[in-house]
Amino acid sequence: MGSTEHLLEVSGVNAFYGGSHVIQGASLTVAPGESVALLGRNGAGKSTLLKSLLDAGPRVEGEIRFGGQSLAGVRPDERTRKGLMLVPEDRRIYPDITVTENIELGAHASRDRDRIELAEIFELFPLLKPLKERAGYQMSGGQQQMVAVARGLMGAPRLLLLDEPVEGLAPVVVDEMTEHIARIRQTRSLALLIAEQNLSFARRCTERVLLIDSGRIVFDGTWDEFDADPDLKERYLAV
């Protein structure tokens, strides 16, 4: 496959927090419109890898290309404006402004691309409609997570990185999130890279699996290939 066909191309990336070498030579690709799961245990390096893609935390070495261009020397905010958005694990909703204002903040990233209208966001997340004027701090974890994903979408991403989007959510809310993601993929042409520990959620939202363990990508394949080797699950995901 030629490199022009990839939306994201990561090769030999290392990431460090101080002296600790968290991501060790990770390489991966995501094609336009593709949805990929990044599975691994706590501390395997999922969050660090996603943050590395935006240069938002760890010190990063190695090559990251997005949309055919190298991201070397590109600031985090400039990366978002190229269409690379991260919804972080801790959601980071601004507590003192409303849901609508929180979501609108995402539009700063969409400046140079096809904008997405606020109305369209609320069509995708009907559950947020009655909460438009509610302050960030007045929401449940599930609601905050939806606002965080909606805010990410508001940036009209070409690749949306979701860091454990259903962590700590009730099963019924996980189902809602699954439906939302399916609906987003039908209406917007975007790629997803979802870091998860929840296997059934990841399975329903993605076509391909990356396994990460101790900062290394140890498996890259389809769900069928993943299922064909039960040892993988035992070795890299069992607690």
Added chain:
Amino acid sequence: MYDIGMTVFNGLAWAMATFLVAAGLTLIFGILHILNFAHGGFFMIGAYVSYSIMMAFGGSLPLWLYLVGAMASGIVVGLLGWAVDKLVFRRLRDVEDAYSLIATYALLLVCGGAVQLTWGLNYMGVMPPAALNTVVFVGDMFMPTFTIFIILSGIVAYIGLEFFISKTRTGRLIRVVAADPWMAQLLGLNVKKIYLITVIFSFAMAGAAGGLLMPNQSLSPELGGIFLLQAFGVVILGGMGSIRGAFYAALLLGLIESFGTYFFPQYPGIFFLLALAVILLLKPEGIMGKGQTA
């Protein structure tokens, strides 16, 4: 009645003069989390720049020149803020607080040195503009128009700042960056640019405050330190970073200082410090609580 009225009036004058200096200080702390010791120094430079503008126009201070001079000082010091952000503040963002303190204290020394080199060591004094150099009588109280003008300037500055921070687009983005700069950059906001705007704006306020408060002060290279101490008191008591808190803290401390000096005229300037110490012992996070910028 006379005494109480005049004491309140003096307290308000202290409060608003101090607030004019403290506003920029608390804004920079609230947004950049840098405690800018040099703030008083740039306030002082603003006063000297205004003085030089006045001298360039023949040494008298008509009202229009006073106002234009204060504005010009704001612009000059705002530009200095641009340079300070690029050269100093930008390097302080990811280091420990101690480095910030050392760096901004050094900057204060640089300000003092620059003033001495440019304007000399002599004390200089300027009368308020003639139009403000009158007295208003209310009952048997006489209130200098210039002092009334300073009190009104402080109130206008406070209302303007509150409006800017809570109602304008730029103000909202400043609050967002202050609350969580890491997330702000991941939403496409240019955090460095917003910091730069904040620094220029805060410095411009310090410069304009210098120009406004220049008359009736003895202009000397020590001017920076005097106001800085009061402004720090107000910023700390108001809850670091809170403009509203700084405003109310200035009022509170101004009135305490004024009444203290009225009852114990032999101890001017003591009550502000005493009140600061006592209130912080009782409420270490300041009168407005913590963590709010606005």
